[in-house]
Amino acid sequence: MGPGSVRRPRAPHRASPIGRKPLSQNLSRYVVTAVVVAHDGARWLPDTLKGLLSQHRPVQRIVGVDTGSRDRGRSVLHEVLGEDAIVTLPRETGYGAALAEALRQPAANTPVQAIDPVEWIWLLHDDSAPAHDALHHLLLAAADDQRARVVGPKVRDWLDRRMLLEVGVTIDGAGRRETGLEPRELDQGQQDGNREVLAVGSAGMLIRRDIWEELGGFDAALPLFRDDIDFCWRVNSAGHRVAVATDAIVYHAEASARRRRPTAATGDHPRRVDRRNALYVLFANLPAGALALALIRNVFGSLLRTLMYLVGKQPGSALDELAALASAYGRPFKLIGARRRRARTRRRTYSAIRPFLARGAATRRLAEMAANLMSGDGAMDSSGSHRAGALPGEPEDEDDDPLRDDGGLLRRVFTHPGVLLVLALGLVTLVACRSLLTGGRLGGGALVPVAGGASDLWRLYVSGWHDTGMGTDGTVPPYVAVIAALSTVLLGKVWAAVGLLLLGSVPLAGFTAYLLARRVGPGKLTPLWPAAAYALLPIATGAVAAGRLGTAVTFALLPLLGLAAAGILTEAPRRARRAAWATVVFLAVGTAFTPLLWVLAVLLAALLAVVARWSPWSPWTMPDTRDLVTNLAIAVTAPLALLFPWTLRLFTHPTAFLLEAGLHRPGLADPLVTAESLLLLGPGGPGTPPIWVTAGLAVTALGALLLRRRRGPVLAGWLAAGVGLPVAVLVSLASPKPLDGGPPAAAWPGVALAVAGLGLVVAVAASGPTIAGLYRDGGWRRWAACAVGVVVATPAVTAAAVWMWSGAAGPVTKVNTPVMPAFLAAQNRDGTAPRTLVLRPAAYGIDYTVLRGRAPLLGEAEVARLEPVGSRLDAVVTGLASGRAGDDGRELAAYGIRFVLLPAPIDRRMQAVFDGSPGLSRVSVTPRFALWRVTEPAGRLRLVAGGQAPVVLKAAGVDVTAAVPAGPEGRTAVLAESADGGWSATLNGAELRPVTVAGWAQGFELPASGGTLEITRGTFLYTTALLLQGLLVLVAVVLALPAARSEEEGDPDAEVPRPRGERKGRRGGAKRARGKRGSRRRGDAAEPPPPPRTTPEPRPDEVPETTFWGAR
Incomplete structure (x- = not known):
């Protein structure tokens, strides 16, 4: 949901308003220990501590932890909290370890007088400033729901304090963090209402201390990133609830997630650690059946994501993706141990957890990355659009309804x-x-009737010698590769691609x-x-x-x-x-x-x-x-x-x-x-x-x-x-x-x-x-x-x-009849690769095609034919169709032609001519076609010896392997292909001398002995050129695509170190920013959010004359 848009409001589920005594909640018995962890966060820490110390409902204990800060972070903690409330840890200490050490300090265990006390822990980052009433609303939500053991706040952006960052979080099938928010979604109350969620972020998280100790706190295997989701998942599995209190507000800079500061706990590869931890959390908490699917799914998903990063010119991210995948899959014993520890505290089945997971978000995210690449925005790993949780009593799949009136995908698409x-x-x-x-296949006019599948087109394009017509090494038009690629996407259906x-x-x-x-x-x-x-x-x-x-x-x-x-x-x-x-x-x-x-x-x-x-x-x-x-x-x-x-x-x-x-x-x-x-x-x-x-x-x-x-x-x-x-x-x-x-x-x-x-x-x-x-x-x-x-x-x-x-x-x-009759196509599959001459009368003379047991493919007719075989066959076909006396029918056998076909409508004059030709024998005449057979043995490869009848050998495919019987001296193996120097042959491994037969055909002189004849076609140069072409196409596509942007790179406020405070009007009063509706939410009066920095869009008729295409 973008700025200014309105989502259908949900039914509110609010705590009691401030200043009104709760009906049943006794907040005085809640003992809260706040833990602030600092790591090079001096520019945010003063505002965080100010928010903590000015709470409407103050905390009883505060412990500050500094993990080797190189700025003034420790000094700020010392000035505000005092030396007794601070613990200093090595710079490489993870967040969970820092919390555990802080809670062992005397400052975190000071006795507090209370009746029937209940201990809570309030976690704050050094860059997360709570609103003055945040803790009050968190405790109210905990008191409202006696089963809630973890309560999180609504999180807004540190800089643009109207922009939502989190209202509970969840995880998708790829382990990715899902917030349920649109990019830069403004808070207009559309997400309000306390509700149960899978998890809440650790910034502002309120945890029952007994649950923290029961579950062992954050997993030590997750020093940073995803530790909060893992802990909350374990809380849910233990039979407790995790809730979000939307009246409690925390402003978060997300300095570590947005890479605004170095994090020693993740080394030089924070993205790699983030991705590895995401997979770890997913694999450690899923049940066995769902785990098996996730293991398979994430291998392919990560490989696809790696490819997209490479295409998006982010090789570092691609390497991090692969390294994270290898790390997550390469430590099975660590994963087994994590699953065993979680099994000891599990009291809730997976069916109760599954409704809180983001379904379909991983696929949607990949689609969004691809769309961003193609649209020029880059492959930014942005927030998902799946809701983090459901309201009590609300259908679990309501947010999955594409027709709901909340700016969903279908509504946005079909109103564009x-x-x-x-x-x-x-x-x-x-x-x-x-x-x-x-009915039938598209064909006619300039379009060759569609035949074959994607594999046939790919084979045609990559082959150095094309078994079409009389054979040629001409270059296939590149558009064949384009149609083959589209046909591959369409499950190999060439007819679908052409249509x-x-x-x-x-x-x-x-x-x-x-x-x-x-x-x-x-x-x-x-x-x-x-x-x-x-x-x-x-x-x-x-x-x-x-x-x-x-x-x-x-x-x-x-x-x-x-x-x-x-x-x-x-x-x-x-x-x-x-x-x-x-x-x-x-x-x-x-x-x-x-x-x-x-x-x-x-x-x-x-x-x-x-x-x-x-x-x-x-x-x-x-x-x-x-x-x-x-x-x-x-x-x-x-x-x-x-x-x-x-x-x-x-x-x-x-x-x-x-x-x-x-x-x-x-x-x-x-x-x-x-x-x-x-x-x-x-x-x-x-x-x-x-x-x-x-x-x-x-x-x-x-x-x-x-x-x-x-x-x-x-x-x-x-x-x-x-x-x-x-x-x-x-x-x-x-x-x-x-x-x-x-x-x-x-x-x-x-x-x-x-x-x-x-x-x-x-x-x-x-x-x-x-x-x-x-x-x-x-x-x-x-x-x-x-x-x-x-x-x-x-x-x-x-x-x-x-x-x-x-x-x-x-x-x-629509072409309904096949080019070749079915029985004729069957006879052509005997391994001898005979050819069929198809003739059609035309206004300009005779139009003919030579087929090799199948219908012609797209692009074959545009491959340049070789000479002189083309001109010689033209003369033979012309003589045959004209009815002149001669051996034109028998000469067809030298070209490997065994059948002559006249498709409907049958020309009766030509039928009579072919019936009288001495070299042809009629096979069949039907309303759909007339067929003749060449009387002389015909095939692609023949043995010719003096005055003896030719012997046809099997010669399917471009390269030939055939058994040659022994015979007289002076025999020649004649291949009905053009002799252009690209063919070579061996008999039992010995090279044969090539000769040209009849001025065009490729022949090889054979000895009297028999053996295994192998004829091959050299295609090295063509294959090399094709590989070079593929490489150049890949380079051009990569150079044309925009460079991928990470989320922090797309943040316009990433370099601004301080939050924007209240703007003063002319009289020094606070100037309140107003949203689309101009309404003010309860509890926000003391901290009015400043207006976001926006640039007004010009009217279409007020485009400056200095621009060429207008506003961009």
Whole structure:
């Protein structure tokens, strides 16, 4: 719960008010011994002692302990308490040992006259100052609940005295301390009410002395950190109660936990000791069954947390995590002894303790750490959000109800404007793509029908030789690795990953565009319409209809790329460098799907550098032009390294820049698209709406040029549009050929138009605060703002209506029939690796594919084929389909092709031609396909000897191990793969001489003797390049992520040594700070909390002109 928020109040359970005689409590019989332990805490100690000595209900005894302080701590104790009440211990003494020694001192055992006395111990840290009535309320709570043996106070922050730190504590399944509070939650009474909890902190803890002696005090194995939770857990297990008294207040600086001072008891690794103690407390107190699960769970949890620390650039924390894990698991006998000691005093079952534990908090904490890393806040180990305890009579799982009205996760998520936008766009997508939601696999257009699983894609990507078609060592497009990674997350389901990226591109683009628009134009609602307009641009609907997976992914990724690029221009040098690496990661992913994006990025980077350096009307300034140029250079050059060696193909085949992920075939793009359509962001082709749909966006973007404020984002947007539109025109004029062969086809300008469209959206979003300001001004300005709002909203509403009405009409569809018949796929699993030639008549001639017993995978069709085998097979297939007289059918056997397949609809002319071919024999003709078999023995590996019939050997996989029978001299083992020098073979361990057969096939000369033939493919260079690529990607991701922040590093008040006192008004009186409600709680009148140091947020229309993107 953040500042100013209000949580649903709980039913109060208060003690009697001060000044009113309790009904049954006789506090005079309570004998309280206060123990103050000091360790380099001289800057807090005077206030702590002042609070102790000014108690409304004073203590009977005070003992001070100094554990080797190197500041004035011992002197302060001596001045206030006197020498007889002080004990000095070595600097390495732990907190529990210091308490035990203090209670053995004569000052802690002075006789006190009382009727039926009850001894209590009050623990205070040197940095914990109690309110003047804290002890009074603690004793009242103890008197109210006769079973309470430990009572703790409400703990507020030492500096911001309205901020809550603890109202009882608990522990989660990973041993982490949970307070049940939101970060920087202000005390507005929402946590009030005395209640039973698992534990309370040791700062201000009130303990019955007989219970302390019965349980042996704090565990000596816990010198610091988690000792309080362990003790209170043992108190609960012994059949007693631990309660929190919320009317008792202690102000705590948390100096040791926030690392504001060195702690000798923990050495140089306080975080490591903290983590080890957390695991120790968990393992020592859980029952056997829960312990077994915790032991397994925390191994994986700690390893995952270690990885996140490494990614978050905190190697020290990662090392501490591993060392703590090893220490906790490496001392089993110590753990067994601790469990035995606890078993002697256990009187309460675990089922009575379990409701007080934080359930699900460990998983939530890991998710929060990951979210903080991705959002730029760093992996801060912040407080959990699980409540520390339950009110008497309150359901145990009430706080676990996600629908309760207290700012819970679901409520916050589903009321977030960005999430609402995603839900609305998701609904629009479901209606528009209703024909693509059920039945079969997505395929058609530019999308290869989805086949295989994540393991198949990984195998394709890491293999140095690809058993696709006629075989090739070409580089697989890197986008295959991206889809494989996403498929792995989705339990290996490639179809789910493709469906999410293609059909989910519109809502995903809406959310990412909302993030960018909110940065450009601050506000929650004004960025919605520009983001919706971007998500429903014709580029998006056209990409879905045509199955353009590359454009769909890039379209959703572009706003994130814009956000990262904005950081290069606006952030401080260190953050700007990190933004440059974030740009590298996003640009690399986008380039893997659509290489043209890299060209556009280079042009934009050059233009931005020129404008920022030499233009006199540049609306932003950089502290160092060299930093800007360096960051831009990193942003556009590093992606080439991340995508190496695939990027070599882009420069050796420049037309590849005009292609994208998927097939490149005629009919998928409009070669006659008009200039008017391009100017209005209409790329042409299937699935695109009328060009007038986006007119409102263009008009509003033009109007944004008239703004006097926020010219920076407007100019940046129009720079992007000025680059994207001309490039789109040039792309629409090109007709490149696909790298795997085939006729040339018109290039699609969708990616260039997406960049231009995003630029216009940025310009429109920049005008959002101005429009909001006009609306607030009222009068005719409000009517003008409404008119502009209607124009801004029109593109999104119109595009959504048109898309839902027409649907995702295009070549992409659901493929229900398999590419290969089931019985044919079964015959291909005989180990000889035969191939199947699949032919389809096309308007430009014959389209054919060579399959190896399975359907083609994503990315295989884009791997460059090898020559001359590709051209030779083209000639054979052309001759076979034309019906010319010859041995084209028999020649297919030399290419390892055993079957010829004509899928439905069957071309009757070609059927007749194949029936008459001398080298083919019909197998079957059905309504779904027609199949022929090559009469000559065919397989991937054959033994050829003079005029004898070839012998087919087993040759499954890339590398081959086959048994070769003895035979005549002059035999040749022919592998139906390209002879490119990468193959080697041995027979019984002796190397064979390689030869080229028929001008393209790899052969090896065999002796007359038989034996074991082994053929291998050398892939050392490719494997090395792939490992280098993985290393570079990891480095880039780590450099792009923000450095993790510890909790103390995120504390804005960490360097302020003294608490803020009361502020004086003009007349010298105390100036009381007021919360949201302006109410005052009982008991706080004497110590009014000062207001927190806050910075007022500017109005959206009052952003200074010196900022580029506005308030951050």
